Amino acid sequence: MSLDGTYDEGNIFAKIIRGDMPAVRVFEDDRLLAIMDVFPQSRGHALVIPKLSQARNLLEETPENAAALMLGVQRLAKACRAALSPDGIRIAQFNGEVGGQTVFHLHVHVLPVWDGQPIGRHGQTGMADLDELKALAERIAAKLS
Known part of the structure; x- marks a missing residue:
């Protein structure tokens, strides 16, 4: 898909937001949803997703929603740092x-990283153990400010 197109109401994140598909939730408010990535590139890999938007990518998002999204990303990154003590945190967002x-x-990846531990390739890792994801989500959620 290119940078231009029509929003698909059947995409996996739209289904998760509507409650049609399960997800391991870290936090949720009226504007944002943070979930664990089921195909994690690193331990603790999570996503922040705007709930009120039909932007397919960052280029289509309103400034107000983009600002709220980045505040949520920062909040999640701080909680990941406090919960998991990584050596670094990679923030990634892909368009097209x-x-x-x-x-x-539109969504943003928050990936805790550790020195000497390679991260997997985006979209090419195996599915995570759901019990492990739930335990990580609880640890991260406990450190949210």
């Missing part, structure tokens, strides 16, 4: 298929 985007609903 050629840019690496695989789900065409």
Whole structure:
């Protein structure tokens, strides 16, 4: 998919937001949803997704929603740091298929990283153990400010 197109109400994140698909939730408010990535590139890999938007990518988002999204990303990154003590945190956001985007609903990846531990490739890792994801989500959620 290119950078331009029509929003697909059937994308996985739209389904999760509507409650049609399950997800391991870290936090949720009226504007944002943070979930654990079921195909994590690193331990603690989570996503922040705007709930009120039909922007397929960052280029389509309103400034107000983009600002709220980035505040949520910062909040999640701080909680990941406090909960997991990584050596670094990678923040990633992809736009368009050629840019690496695989789900065409705006979202931002928060990946805790540790020195000497390689991270997996985006969209090419195996599915995580759901019990482990739930335990990580609880640890991260406990450190939210």
